[in-house]
Every structure is written in structure tokens, then in C-alpha cells.
Amino acid sequence: MTSTPSATAVAGTRRGAVFDGAVCAVGLAIFVVAVVAVAQDGLTHIAPALVGIPVILIVSRFPLVVDNNDGGIEVGFDSCVLMFLLCTLPAHDAVFIWSLGVMVTQLTTGKLWSSKAFNIGVGIIAGSIAAAVVTAGRGDSIGTGRELAAVMIAAVAYFATDYVMSAVSVGISSGTAIRRHLLQRGTWLAVACFVPFDTLGYLGVVVHRATPGWMLILLAVPLVTLLVATRAVTRARENARRLTVLFDAAVRAQTHTDRERVVGALVEDARDLLHLRRVAVRSTPPDGGEIGARVNDEEEPRWLVAKALGRARSTIAADEQALRALGAVASDAFARLALTEEMVHVARHDPLTDLPNRGILLDRLLEAQANARKNGTQVTLLFIDLDGFKPVNDRFGHAAGDAVLVELADRLRSCVRECDTVARLGGDEFAVLIEGAEVAEVEEMWARVLAATRRGVLVAGHLLPLSASGGIAFGGPGDDAEGLLRKADLAMYEAKARGKARVVVYEHAIGRARVERLEMVDDLRRAVARAEIEIAYQPIVDVDSGRIAGAEALARWRRDGVPVSPELFIGIAEESGLIVDLGESVLTAVAADAAVLHDQIDGPFVMTVNISARQLREPGFVELVARSLTAMNGTALVLEITERQGIDLDPLVLDAMHAIAAMGVRFAIDDFGVGFSSISYLRDIPVQIIKADGSLSHAIDSDERASALLRSVAHMGRSLGLEVVVEGIEREAQLTVLRDHGHQLYAQGFLLHRPMPIDDLLTTLRGDRTTSALTSVS
Ligand SMILES: Nc1nc2c(ncn2[C@@H]2O[C@H](COP(=O)(O)OP(=O)(O)OP(=O)(O)O)[C@@H](O)[C@H]2O)c(=O)[nH]1
Numbered sequence: 019m020t021s022t023p024s025a026t027a028v029a030g031t032r033r034g035a036v037f038d039g040a041v042c043a044v045g046l047a048i049f050v051v052a053v054v055a056v057a058q059d060g061l062t063h064i065a066p067a068l069v070g071i072p073v074i075l076i077v078s079r080f081p082l083v084v085d086n087n088d089g090g091i092e093v094g095f096d097s098c099v100l101m102f103l104l105c106t107l108p109a110h111d112a113v114f115i116w117s118l119g120v121m122v123t124q125l126t127t128g129k130l131w132s133s134k135a136f137n138i139g140v141g142i143i144a145g146s147i148a149a150a151v152v153t154a155g156r157g158d159s160i161g162t163g164r165e166l167a168a169v170m171i172a173a174v175a176y177f178a179t180d181y182v183m184s185a186v187s188v189g190i191s192s193g194t195a196i197r198r199h200l201l202q203r204g205t206w207l208a209v210a211c212f213v214p215f216d217t218l219g220y221l222g223v224v225v226h227r228a229t230p231g232w233m234l235i236l237l238a239v240p241l242v243t244l245l246v247a248t249r250a251v252t253r254a255r256e257n258a259r260r261l262t263v264l265f266d267a268a269v270r271a272q273t274h275t276d277r278e279r280v281v282g283a284l285v286e287d288a289r290d291l292l293h294l295r296r297v298a299v300r301s302t303p304p305d306g307g308e309i310g311a312r313v314n315d316e317e318e319p320r321w322l323v324a325k326a327l328g329r330a331r332s333t334i335a336a337d338e339q340a341l342r343a344l345g346a347v348a349s350d351a352f353a354r355l356a357l358t359e360e361m362v363h364v365a366r367h368d369p370l371t372d373l374p375n376r377g378i379l380l381d382r383l384l385e386a387q388a389n390a391r392k393n394g395t396q397v398t399l400l401f402i403d404l405d406g407f408k409p410v411n412d413r414f415g416h417a418a419g420d421a422v423l424v425e426l427a428d429r430l431r432s433c434v435r436e437c438d439t440v441a442r443l444g445g446d447e448f449a450v451l452i453e454g455a456e457v458a459e460v461e462e463m464w465a466r467v468l469a470a471t472r473r474g475v476l477v478a479g480h481l482l483p484l485s486a487s488g489g490i491a492f493g494g495p496g497d498d499a500e501g502l503l504r505k506a507d508l509a510m511y512e513a514k515a516r517g518k519a520r521v522v523v524y525e526h527a528i529g530r531a532r533v534e535r536l537e538m539v540d541d542l543r544r545a546v547a548r549a550e551i552e553i554a555y556q557p558i559v560d561v562d563s564g565r566i567a568g569a570e571a572l573a574r575w576r577r578d579g580v581p582v583s584p585e586l587f588i589g590i591a592e593e594s595g596l597i598v599d600l601g602e603s604v605l606t607a608v609a610a611d612a613a614v615l616h617d618q619i620d621g622p623f624v625m626t627v628n629i630s631a632r633q634l635r636e637p638g639f640v641e642l643v644a645r646s647l648t649a650m651n652g653t654a655l656v657l658e659i660t661e662r663q664g665i666d667l668d669p670l671v672l673d674a675m676h677a678i679a680a681m682g683v684r685f686a687i688d689d690f691g692v693g694f695s696s697i698s699y700l701r702d703i704p705v706q707i708i709k710a711d712g713s714l715s716h717a718i719d720s721d722e723r724a725s726a727l728l729r730s731v732a733h734m735g736r737s738l739g740l741e742v743v744v745e746g747i748e749r750e751a752q753l754t755v756l757r758d759h760g761h762q763l764y765a766q767g768f769l770l771h772r773p774m775p776i777d778d779l780l781t782t783l784r785g786d787r788t789t790s791a792l793t794s795v796s
Contacts, residue, residue, distance in 0.1 A: 046142070052117060067115045097148070098219035098241075155169075155171055182200065272351070277355060310323035315352040322344060374441040413669070433470050457492075461521075489509025508532040512528045541577055557789070598632060604628075686708065687707070688709050690714075
């Protein structure tokens with residue numbers, strides 16, 4: 019029997035090494051004594067030496083491995099040869115041959131030199147004790163029961179010597195209680211196997227004494243059978259144990275939630291599996307004296323490696339296989355973790371830009387606020403919303419819009435510091451969480467952001483000019499994460515309201531104004547839903563004849579009985595998107611009024627309704643106009659485009675305009691001469707009427723240049739075949755100038771008629787349709 023190297027090979031401590039060295043020295047001394055004795059007598063038995071040494075070598079390679087806490091006891095049955103030699107040769111010859119056999123056996127293993135030396139020492143000491151027991155025990159009783167008993171006692175003595183010395187060595191070198199190593203699982207099984215097996219050597223003695231020497235070959239059959247059976251039993255028990263360890267490891271692997279735990283469990287399980295402490299997970303493959311298995315982990319290369327030096331050779335192949343199985347279990351766990359991480363990433367990041375989403379932003383904001391409270395630093399949130407992004411989608415398609423967002427996300431990342439968090443909140447909204455930055459730094463950051471958007475993005479060969487509006491909120495003691503985000507959002511809205519492409523820092527007044535505005539949106543939404551929006555009609559007059567040619571429908575809203583300025587609520591409707599519902603409700607109401615009107619008045623009448631460019635992009639708008647036109651029962655319809663910011667002439671808008679124009683509905687451009695309405699519109703869109711803005715007509719009676727400007731607009735209209743309506747006529751002198759122009763013009767203004775309810779309009783139209791102001795002027 020030899021102690022397993024996992025125990026002895028780590029006898030690194032001084033005391034362990036001293037003990038092992040002493041054992042080896044004692045063994046070698048005994049060997050020297052045997053050599054001297056043999057030398058004196060002369061080695062008379064050459065044949066047993068020649069046969070005995072190889073048999074010792076072979077039999078020692080088939081030990082019974084009995085598992086214990088430190089790596090298993092290998093119970094070698096080679097001592098049966100010792101028993102044979104002790105009963106057939108003089109004791110010193112037997113010890114001499116046995117010692118040589120032990121040396122050859124140990125020197126041909128791959129164990130550490132310290133283990134080899136210790137095992138040689140133990141083998142020789144135990145062999146000489148066995149020799150003493152046999153010699154003393156049998157006396158002169160050769161071939162008797164007493165001799166058999168002496169052999170059996172010698173076997174026990176051999177086992178005990180080896181076992182105790184190994185336990186002492188392990189205990190000393192590992193600094194643990196020797197008792198622990200003496201009382202191990204499997205010891206009694208080892209003894210139970212060892213003693214009968216050694217008596218097999220005595221069976222050889224009996225055969226040898228009774229028959230010619232060559233008959234000993236017959237012993238090969240039981241010997242080999244026993245060795246194979248022992249091995250099978252050993253392996254089966256070990257395999258069953260390892261399967262249990264692997265199964266437990268596989269079950270546990272499903273519960274690990276981070277890589278560290280997987281690695282920790284892997285090392286523990288491998289130790290348990292191999293009964294070996296020297297196991298590690300590292301990034302390099304095993305080298306000489308090690309065995310290992312690759313563990314697949316996307317994150318980094320990993321190897322499960324165990325020291326094989328000194329490991330019983332009989333177990334190395336099985337160990338490698340076990341490590342591979344365990345490696346596969348860990349690979350599965352890493353794959354599951356990678357999948358989970360990916361799912362978490364997907365859930366916490368915007369799929370388009372891969373930026374953190376609102377969830378991460380709020381978490382980091384909470385963290386930053388906690389840090390700020392601790393360290394007295396400043397938390398700042400910058401809210402960014404692109405200006406005019408919708409038309410990019412409408413004109414170039416959603417995919418192009420996506421490409422713009424991805425490009426801008428990259429640019430935003432490059433505008434901030436490494437430690438700042440850029441998140442996409444949705445649509446064209448982004449936010450940057452800035453920790454520990456001064457106001458000036460935040461302002462510089464904003465300047466970089468604005469410059470990055472203004473560089474424009476190349477889409478389908480067009481360099482699209484873009485800009486962004488920003489809101490900055492500096493965190494205060496009472497702010498929660500959501501609250502700070504809301505403040506930055508409100509400030510951004512304020513930046514939009516102040517003309518876009520700018521940044522606004524949140525202050526209390528903005529919040530109050532915004533809340534009021536949101537309340538107003540809610541009220542307006544309710545008013546639209548309940549059809550509480552009233553329509554006032556302001557007549558439009560033919561300047562030459564003085565006749566009312568038509569009227570412009572103007573939406574009016576009373577909030578809690580108080581009229582709200584149209585500028586205000588139309589602006590709110592535009593901003594909140596409510597303009598679409600509002601526009602539909604107005605058009606439907608006007609169509610109903612126009613039908614009544616048509617039945618009650620003589621002659622043609624033109625109803626003008628304001629629409630927003632946004633409505634033209636609504637999928638159902640063309641149909642809505644068609645329905646309204648039918649309902650109007652013959653009254654002509656003009657749609658007046660009131661977009662002060664300009665209309666984006668994308669195919670969607672143009673197609674809708676042409677489809678509507680094909681129904682006989684005409685388009686008028688409002689505010690002509692100011693804002694974005696430009697002459698190029700007249701070329702691109704089907705417009706038949708231009709409405710000269712009140713600011714053009716305001717000074718025509720006092721300023722020759724203003725009068726000339728209006729004249730040229732009128733001229734242009736005439737030469738393009740367009741009707742011209744002049745708005746803002748409030749004084750008779752303005753009207754006189756218009757009449758003197760000599761072109762057919764239409765006019766609208768307080769001097770002529772104020773906006774009035776439908777009933778008043780009906781009354782006005784049922785009488786003389788000629789406008790009194792014009793009659794008096796003429
Ligand atoms: N391509 C693309 N468009 C999106 C996505 N998410 C939202 N949008 C669109 O982004 C637009 C954002 O709308 P707004 O911010 O109101 O449009 P805007 O033209 O930028 O208006 P202002 O902010 O007032 O200048 C909407 O048209 C959405 O349909 C997306 O993932 N990809």
C-alpha cells in the first residue's frame with residue numbers, strides 16, 4: 019500500500035519534509051543492512067529476484083482505491099509477493115528483493131520525488147516489519163497453520179505500518195490532526211481486501227513447495243482475476259460517487275446568478291470530484307504535470323486545471339474526463355448567464371441606439387443623488403429633444419429616421435464625458451445625466467450637443483439640417499429622480515416654446531406655467547370632445563363690389579365661460595397634437611353651418627377653414643374633406659394653411675393637397691409676406707389664394723413703401739392667376755387705398771365685419787350682401 023501523493027506530495031512544510039526524509043532514511047538503512055547480509059551470504063536465489071521484481075511492479079499498478087477525505091487510499095496488493103518471498107527465502111534475501119521491487123515501482127511513477135522517497139522508505143520499513151513478524155511468528159513450523167497465521171498477522175502489520183506512517187506524514191505536513199487521517203472512511207474495507215489478498219502469496223508458497231516451480235504460473239489466473247475485479251469495484255464505486263458530485267454540481271449550477279459564484283462552485287466541485295485541493299480556474303491551459311478542461315465563457319477564456327503531478331496514474335484519465343464533464347456543466351452555466359445578461363441588457367437598453375433606456379437613467383440618477391447628498395456634489399440632468407424630426411420620417415421614411423437617431427446617439431456620446439450617462443427616452447428624446455460638473459461645464463456640453471446636431475445628417479444624399487432643444491435641471495435636496503427628469507423636460511418644452519434650437523435652465527416659474535398649460539390642454543381636449551368649440555365667421559368682402567363673397571371660420575373657445583385667445587389655444591393645440599382633433603371638429607361644424615347657409619342665401623358663397631399642415635399628414639384627412647364637402651351642399655370650400663413655421667413639402671403633404679384640390683377645394687396661404695410663406699410655395703403647391711398679412715396692410719394708408727409692397731403682391735397674384743385677400747382692414751383710409759389699386763382684391767377686417775356667430779352671418783347675408791363700409795366709401 020502507498021499513501022496517495024495528493025497527501026504526501028504537499029508535504030511542503032518543514033516538519034513534514036523532515037518526517038518523510040527520516041522515513042526514507044530508515045528505509046534505506048534497512049535496505050543497506052539487507053544488502054550487506056546478502057553480500058555476506060551471496061544472493062543464492064537469482065530466479066525469485068528476476069521474477070519477483072517485475073511481478074511487484076505489475077501488481078502495484080492495480081491498486082484498490084478506497085476514497086477518503088484527502089484523495090483516497092491506494093491499497094497495493096504487491097505485498098502478496100513479499101509474503102511469498104518471506105516464506106520461501108531467507109529473510110534478508112526477501113527484504114532485499116522486496117526493497118528493490120519497491121524502488122523500481124516508485125521510481126517509475128510520475129509522483130513527486132518527495133513522495134517517491136517517502137513511499138520507498140515506508141515500503142521497506144513495512145516489508146522488514148512483516149519479515150520480522152513472519153520469521154518470529156512461524157518459528158520452525160513450516161507449512162502449518164501457524165505459518166499461515168504468521169503471514170496473516172504480517173499482512174496486518176504491513177498494512178498498519180504503511181497506513182499509520184502515511185497518516186502521520188499527511189497530518190504533519192498539512193498541520194492537521196493525525197487522528198483525523200487515521201480514522202478514515204474506507205479503512206476497514208482496505209484491511210478486509212488487503213489481508214486475504216496477501217495470503218494469496220502464501221497460496222503460492224504452498225504450490226511452490228508441492229509442485230515444480232513452473233506450476234506457479236497457475237497462480238496468475240486468480241491473481242489477474244482478483245486484480246481486475248478489484249479494479250472494477252474501485253472504479254465503479256468511484257464513478258458512482260463522481261456522478262453524484264456532477265449531478266449535484268449541474269443542479270447547483272442553475273442557481274448561480276453571477277460569474278464569480280460559478281467559478282467558486284466550479285473549483286469546489288472539482289476538488290470534491292477529484293478529492294484534490296490543488297484545483298484552479300484560470301485563463302491558461304494546463305501545462306506539464308497538470309490536467310484540465312476548457313470552460314466556455316464568452317467573457318474570457320477559462321480553464322479548469324488540476325495538478326496531476328503525483329496523482330495516481332491509474333486515475334488521471336478518469337480525472338480528465340471528470341474535469342471535462344464538470345467544465346461542460348460550468349460552460350452551460352456561463353451560457354445561461356450570458357443569455358440572461360443579454361436579456362437584461364435588451365430590457366434596459368434602447369434596441370435602436372443601444373443607449374441606456376429610461377429605467378437605467380432613473381436608477382443611475384437615484385445613485386447619483388445619493389452620492390451627491392454624501393459628497394456634496396451637483397447632479398445635473400440635460401434633456402434633449404430634436405427639432406423638426408417628424409418631417410424626416412415623413413419625407414424619407416422611418417428607416418432613414420432611425421439612421422438619423424443612431425447617428426445622433428453616437429454624436430451625443432462623443433459630446434459628454436466618459437462618466438456621464440446618455441440615455442434615449444423614446445422618439446427623438448435623449449437625456450444626459452451629469453455628475454459633479456459646474457454650470458459652465460454643462461453649458462459647454464450643451465454647446466457641443468447643439469453643434470453636433472447642427473452639423474446635419476446625410477440622408478439619401480441630402481444633408482438634413484437639424485437642431486435640438488434642451489432643458490437643464492440642477493438637482494436640489496428635495497428632488498426625486500422622476501421629479502428632476504420632469505423639470506428638465508419642462509425646461510426643454512420652454513426652449514421649444516421660445517423658438518427651439520436653444521437651452522433653458524429650469525426655474526420654478528417654468529414649472530408653474532407648464533402645469534397651467536397642461537391643465538389647459540386637458541380642458542381643451544374635453545372641450546373638443548364635447549364639441550364645445552364655437553365657430554365665428556368673419557366675412558370676406560369683394561373690394562370692387564362691396565359684396566360679401568365668403569367668410570373665414572374662426573375657432574373660439576370659452577374656458578369656464580371666459581374667452582381664451584385663439585393664438586393661445588391654437589398654439590397649445592399645435593404643441594400637444596390636439597390640433598388634428600380640433601381641426602376635424604371645426605371642419606365638421608363648419609360643413610353643417612355651410613349646408614344651412616346654402617339653403618338660405620342666394621348666390622355663391624365661399625367658406626374658408628383654417629387647417630394645420632399637420633392635418634395634411636393625417637391618413638384620414640382627405641376623406642374628411644371629401645365628407646365635409648358633400649355635407650356643405652354646394653358651398654365652396656377654401657382650406658387656409660396657417661402654418662407660421664412653414665410647411666414641409668414632403669410627398670405625403672403634396673399628395674394630400676393634390677387629392678383635395680382635385681375635388682374642387684382651393685387652398686389659401688395665410689400670412690403671406692411674413693414668416694415662412696414664400697414665393698417658392700406658389701410654385702410647388704396647388705394654391706389659388708394668397709392672404710396678405712395684416713402687417714402688410716397696416717400702413718398702406720400712411721407709408722408709400724407699404725402701399726407699393728401691397729401693390730406688388732397684388733400684381734403678382736394677378737399675373738399668377740391667384741386671388742388676393744388683404745387682411746387687417748381696420749380704417750377707411752386703408753380701404754380707399756385698396757380700391758385705388760385697380761386690381762380685384764378681397765378684404766377682411768374689423769372695419770368691414772367683425773367675426774360673428776352663424777345666425778348673425780345668416781341675418782347679414784339674407785339682407786343686402788353689400789358691405790356698408792364700402793358703400794359709404796364709394
Ligand atoms: N424613425 C423613428 N421615428 C420615431 C421613433 N420613435 C418615435 N419616432 C417619431 O419621432 C417623432 C417625434 O415627434 P416630435 O418630437 O413631436 O416631432 P418633431 O418634428 O421633432 O417636433 P418638435 O420636437 O416640436 O420639433 C414622431 O414622428 C415619432 O413618430 C423611432 O424609433 N424611429
